[in-house]
Amino acid sequence: MPLLTTLVDTFNDNVIGPNWGDSYGGVSEVGGQARVPLVAGAYAGYQTGRAWTLAGASIYLKTPVLPAASTGTDVGVHFMITSAVDGTAIGFKINRVTAKLRMQSNVDYFDAAAVEITYDAVNHLWLRLREDGVNVYWDTSPNGSTWTNRRTLATPAWITAAVDTCAVDLFCYRDAGTTDYAAYDNVNTLSDGAVVTATGTGTMTTAATGAAARTATGTGTGALDIAATAAASAVYHGTGSGSLDTDATATAGGTDHNDIDVQLGKPHSGWVVSPPWR
Template identity: 40%
Template sequence: MPALADLIDDFDDDVIDAGLWPGSFGAVSETGGRARVACDSGFSAYSSGLLYSLAGSAIYLRVYPPSAGGATTEAWAQVLVQAGGGTDLMFEIDALGGVLKCMARSGYFDPDVVAIPYEPDAHAWLRISETAGTVTWETGPNPQAWTVRRTRATPEWAATGTELEFQLLAHRGDGTPDAAEFDSVNVPRGTVVHGATSLVAVATLAAEGRVISPGSAALASVAALDAAGRTTVRAAVLLEAAGGLTAVGHMTGGGAAVLAASSNVTAAGRVTAAATRGRASAAVPRQPSATAGRSLTPTARAGLPSGSNS
């Protein structure tokens, strides 16, 4: 039986992974790098298969709840680990009441529910985990800084070999229909940056997973920039290192790019700057190298960016 931590989806390809979410129902889609679940008078959800174990495992993700939208009865988003029949461990973001609930339900009811005022930034990330007989509900502004909101003894059904299902669910009783969105389910540690960005490290800027910036970005390090996975920038990018730029996978710049290193530019995979307008340059006082099977010595002509036809 796979652990719940093995369920990983970044929702970045705009196609629902039917292998991960075979039980999904209602109006769901994957768009803009997020899972989108309609919040209307029906019930819609991303739903995994009934096959996971929570014992000694965890699930975490980024949640964007629906708005109250003029509702007078209910409007919410839920994150559930469930055995079925209203038996589950869950978070609920109640948009109407402005409350975050931590629940362990049986028959759709929890007499000991923990409810706190919902704070969009402080509660942006949610995690449910099980360790040594204890279930823990945590929140955080990012997936590195967690605050415990509730603990309780692990229910017998979650501690044994019961196969569990994971759901991302939304619903409203009335008001204006909209949607809840979810992102980065169990995505390995790294930094996901949305918008203009400046990442600076005096020694080394490293990402075990990936560094993503859909907007403009400046990544600067006195020693080195190192990405064990990949570094992706979808607009203008400035990558600078006094030592070197290293990518075990690949570094991609979707717009104008400047790659600067006083020592070398190295890629075990590839370094790509897809710049139709702008300027790409490698400021390398000593011989640079690209270790994807051959050594390359770049040349530059003033005023002509790499790959330009002008």
């Protein structure tokens, strides 16, 4: 029994997922959001198949982008759970002409007892519908965490009976006006993370720099008198080839391991020559 609580989508992959296989009207997934166009006289929506259950479940989402009223007299953004019976559904409608948020439980496409409040783009950004075996609740939130109940209704019989036959329909409609769109996001999740992949270029010989108290190792080719330098207590190691009397130099907290040069000459009076030199 797939509860609606288990339906989760961030829309971050910009591909309409398989859960929304009944979508219609030219919808798309753009910029990490489910985008539904509003074209005069046409319906469009993200829709699941009829395989879900609202009884004992909850579902929430946010509506970050709403259409303009333009010259329309009926411009609506809907978040509905529909039954297998046409016109029987429950959920929210944001009316862009009247600026009202409507909590409705429709039979034959209408609810005479629907509750309407003035829509607030901040405090009503997130919408939630839930059922607990007794009642259905319509809730709103500014952040998806702190919720305010807006309507409570004894659970309609069809919700209990419609196990595995409900669909989620996120649909929009305008009767007139300029074409634009609404966007839905974050179905049953507060996480909006995405994987961002970046690329870079460089060469295998690019130097690595070590900060204080780090250790860095560098290699070089050529004469051994190429110095390896370390800053502020870092230890750097240099390798190379060349004459034996070539120095390796360390600075600022490194250790000086200069070779000792010995000059030999002919013995003369006052010298004491000991092994192995005599």
